[in-house]
Amino acid sequence: MMPESVLKAAQSEITDYRSSGMSVMEMSHRSKLFADIFAETKVKLKKALNVPDSHEILFLQGGATLQFAAIPLNLMGECGSASYAVTGNFSNLAAKEAEKYGKVSIACNSADRDHSYIPAQSELKIGSDAEYFYYCANNTIYGTEWHYVPDTKDIPLVCDMSSDILSKPVNVSDFGLIYAGAQKNMAPAGLTVVIIDKSLAGNELSVCPSVMSYDTLIKKDSMLNTPPCWCIYMLGLMLDWLESMGGVAGMESIKSARAAKLYDFLDNSKLFIPHAERGSRSDMNVTFRTGNDALDADFVRGASKHGLLNIKGHRLTGGMRASLYNAMPMEGVEALVGYMKQFEVEHNV
Amino acid sequence: MMPESVLKAAQSEITDYRSSGMSVMEMSHRSKLFADIFAETKVKLKKALNVPDSHEILFLQGGATLQFAAIPLNLMGECGSASYAVTGNFSNLAAKEAEKYGKVSIACNSADRDHSYIPAQSELKIGSDAEYFYYCANNTIYGTEWHYVPDTKDIPLVCDMSSDILSKPVNVSDFGLIYAGAQKNMAPAGLTVVIIDKSLAGNELSVCPSVMSYDTLIKKDSMLNTPPCWCIYMLGLMLDWLESMGGVAGMESIKSARAAKLYDFLDNSKLFIPHAERGSRSDMNVTFRTGNDALDADFVRGASKHGLLNIKGHRLTGGMRASLYNAMPMEGVEALVGYMKQFEVEHNV
Numbered sequence: 001m002m003p004e005s006v007l008k009a010a011q012s013e014i015t016d017y018r019s020s021g022m023s024v025m026e027m028s029h030r031s032k033l034f035a036d037i038f039a040e041t042k043v044k045l046k047k048a049l050n051v052p053d054s055h056e057i058l059f060l061q062g063g064a065t066l067q068f069a070a071i072p073l074n075l076m077g078e079c080g081s082a083s084y085a086v087t088g089n090f091s092n093l094a095a096k097e098a099e100k101y102g103k104v105s106i107a108c109n110s111a112d113r114d115h116s117y118i119p120a121q122s123e124l125k126i127g128s129d130a131e132y133f134y135y136c137a138n139n140t141i142y143g144t145e146w147h148y149v150p151d152t153k154d155i156p157l158v159c160d161m162s163s164d165i166l167s168k169p170v171n172v173s174d175f176g177l178i179y180a181g182a183q184k185n186m187a188p189a190g191l192t193v194v195i196i197d198k199s200l201a202g203n204e205l206s207v208c209p210s211v212m213s214y215d216t217l218i219k220k221d222s223m224l225n226t227p228p229c230w231c232i233y234m235l236g237l238m239l240d241w242l243e244s245m246g247g248v249a250g251m252e253s254i255k256s257a258r259a260a261k262l263y264d265f266l267d268n269s270k271l272f273i274p275h276a277e278r279g280s281r282s283d284m285n286v287t288f289r290t291g292n293d294a295l296d297a298d299f300v301r302g303a304s305k306h307g308l309l310n311i312k313g314h315r316l317t318g319g320m321r322a323s324l325y326n327a328m329p330m331e332g333v334e335a336l337v338g339y340m341k342q343f344e345v346e347h348n349v
Numbered sequence: 350m351m352p353e354s355v356l357k358a359a360q361s362e363i364t365d366y367r368s369s370g371m372s373v374m375e376m377s378h379r380s381k382l383f384a385d386i387f388a389e390t391k392v393k394l395k396k397a398l399n400v401p402d403s404h405e406i407l408f409l410q411g412g413a414t415l416q417f418a419a420i421p422l423n424l425m426g427e428c429g430s431a432s433y434a435v436t437g438n439f440s441n442l443a444a445k446e447a448e449k450y451g452k453v454s455i456a457c458n459s460a461d462r463d464h465s466y467i468p469a470q471s472e473l474k475i476g477s478d479a480e481y482f483y484y485c486a487n488n489t490i491y492g493t494e495w496h497y498v499p500d501t502k503d504i505p506l507v508c509d510m511s512s513d514i515l516s517k518p519v520n521v522s523d524f525g526l527i528y529a530g531a532q533k534n535m536a537p538a539g540l541t542v543v544i545i546d547k548s549l550a551g552n553e554l555s556v557c558p559s560v561m562s563y564d565t566l567i568k569k570d571s572m573l574n575t576p577p578c579w580c581i582y583m584l585g586l587m588l589d590w591l592e593s594m595g596g597v598a599g600m601e602s603i604k605s606a607r608a609a610k611l612y613d614f615l616d617n618s619k620l621f622i623p624h625a626e627r628g629s630r631s632d633m634n635v636t637f638r639t640g641n642d643a644l645d646a647d648f649v650r651g652a653s654k655h656g657l658l659n660i661k662g663h664r665l666t667g668g669m670r671a672s673l674y675n676a677m678p679m680e681g682v683e684a685l686v687g688y689m690k691q692f693e694v695e696h697n698v
Contacts, residue, residue, distance in 0.1 A: 001375050002372060002375050007372050008364060010363060011360055011363045014356060014359060014360045014363060015356040015357060015360055021656070021658075022658070023351060023356050025351060025356070025537035025538075025583065026350050026351050026537075028659055029538065031658075031659070061410040061411045061415075062411050062415070062560055063410070063560075063575055065559060065560040065573055065574040066410075066411070068560070070558075073558075097558070097559055100556060181574075188374035188577075189374075189576065189577055189578045189579070190410060190539040190540075190576075190577030190579065190580060207449060207556045209415065209417075209418030209446070209561070210417070210418065211414040211415045211417070211418060212418075212558070225412040225414040225530075226412055226532055227538065228537075228538055228539030228577065228580075229537065229538045229539070230537045230539065230580070231577075231579070307370070309380075310377055310380070
């Protein structure tokens with residue numbers, strides 16, 4: 001979901017960017033016009049997340065799935081090892097991909113309770129020889145979110161923030177590498193943002209494809225080859241909107257209120273059951289069910305008639321999922337709660 | 350460059366795609382709406398290039414640079430070898446990347462005459478043990494183009510068509526794999542199209558990242574992860590326009606006339622010197638110079654004042670380059686020739 005104002009801004013200059021006679025979609029990535037868009041967007045993101053000079057921002061392609069490979073290929077070292085927290089589908093896939101390139105130890109696995117919780121710091125088993133510790137900050141499918149930053153001593157933290165980046169302040173210095181597929185909270189699908197501590201680059205395996213070498217990408221300022229220009233431009237527009245909303249601090253207060261409204265309703269409902277355990281609940285993806293698959297299906301069908309789209313849960317979990325990314329207004333949640341109340345009444349609850 | 354009509358069509362529905370209440374940039378890639386766009390675009394491309402059922406079309410990310418690695422990782426086999434034709438910068442980079450994964454033999458190298466020509470069939474030295482033969486159909490930097498399809502007997506042909514795809518009919522059955530970064534003739538930067546003979550997939554090296562496995566990508570119909578939805582949508586609009594122009598056959602007659610106009614002028618000019626040798630000249634990128642760097646710089650400066658953008662040659666070659674991709678109208682070439690004539694007069698030629 002994107003704010004109407006952002007879409008309107010893109011619409012107004014899609015055929016002719018600032019009287020250049022060109023669409024951003026037509027620009028050479030080496031042109032002065034695009035170089036300015038690229039540099040300005042990077043400055044805006046650096047400001048929005050308060051990225052320190054020790055870290056480099058990369059604008060890449062390939063999504064999280066590409067990073068699943070790039071991270072071990074760059075950070076594991078020859079015959080190295082890494083520690084993974086498995087708290088959902090994507091961290092599990094990341095761990096499996098890393099096994100191709102070195103030794104993977106599982107610091108925790110929440111599969112024992114259907115990924116309905118985030119393990120506590122005391123439950124993390126992190127091998128002291130790990131080259132990095134990997135976790136996924138927010139699990140879209142199960143609706144859980146890490147509400148603390150793991151303490152790993154000197155082991156670099158690597159975090160997939162695809163689904164909660166820009167939703168709250170983050171101390172970037174705590175992380176060796178942060179990455180995010182842009183399509184949840186940042187920009188249209190097709191852009192991946194990596195924020196990397198530059199001191200970690202330059203140690204890639206010999207089989208690492210050039211397009212995945214952080215060292216090369218840092219040296220080329222993300223321009224080893226043509227970047228996804230339109231998505232980078234759209235990210236710039238989204239960051240302007242973010243700033244107008246009070247930046248990540250503004251987003252944090254909005255998202256907390258938005259999620260609280262839905263969880264409060266769920267906790268008091270006699271029909272709907274929230275999936276995630278208290279203390280591990282995601283502010284971005286709220287997962288719930290009735291406990292009756294046919295009733296869930298009824299609910300999803302009715303929701304789309306009420307203009308509530310994409311409410312069906314992921315195929316791995318079933319049930320329902322409300323995704324409350326940055327651009328979702330409180331009215332969206334109110335409409336959903338209204339429909340849930342109506343559904344309860346219709347089903348004599 | 351994109352046709353005005355394509356940009357206008359995108360503009361008209363950028364905030365609300367066909368009364369869905371959603372922008373294509375907001376759609377889930379798993380939604381029915383986007384699934385239809387994806388499937389329709391694939392059908393349009395299959396029709397435009399007459400792709401046989403033996404071949405699969407993939408819509409990917411990462412550009413040619415990612416394919417430089419993906420091709421050997423998938424097609425070379427353990428301890429395998431491949432044969433590369435080096436006729437410019439990009440085929441040279443592709444060959445170097447392949448050396449990470451197996452034995453590379455160079456079938457030809459046109460560096461001896463500054464990549465101003467394409468070697469003849471009789472000059473190609475293709476080892477009989479090669480798993481594939483790789484070439485780049487059109488060399489954007491040097492302005493040369495293969496005007497024949499190499500005969501490699503049973504060795505699969507792999508071709509980078511980034512800069513001349515959709516400019517002429519191609520017999521896809523001749524090729525094991527065709528790929529193209531979309532940003533020249535197809536769609537905005539951020540989409541890579543791969544057309545692969547399905548029988549070649551499934552033999553990737555153990556270190557091949559999942560995101561590069563053609564076998565996996567074929568099985569997942571390009572949806573291993575979120576695809577670049579907006580670029581795929583734009584490709585669909587471009588293919589509608591292509592069809593309205595008579596398809597690839599229509600494009601072929603237009604591009605031949607367009608390039609001939611410029612080469613005819615160059616061959617008769619006493620000031621400007623074409624770079625590429627006759628018989629090897631590209632219809633997509635026409636490279637030329639005056640032989641005097643200061644004069645070249647004057648020409649480039651003046652060109653932008655005449656609305657002729659991006660005429661500066663690549664930093665590897667200097668001089669000038671006119672890129673005549675599909676969306677370039679004949680008027681663009683006429684304006685360039687007009688300016689060149691004026692420049693000659695001003696310099697007393």
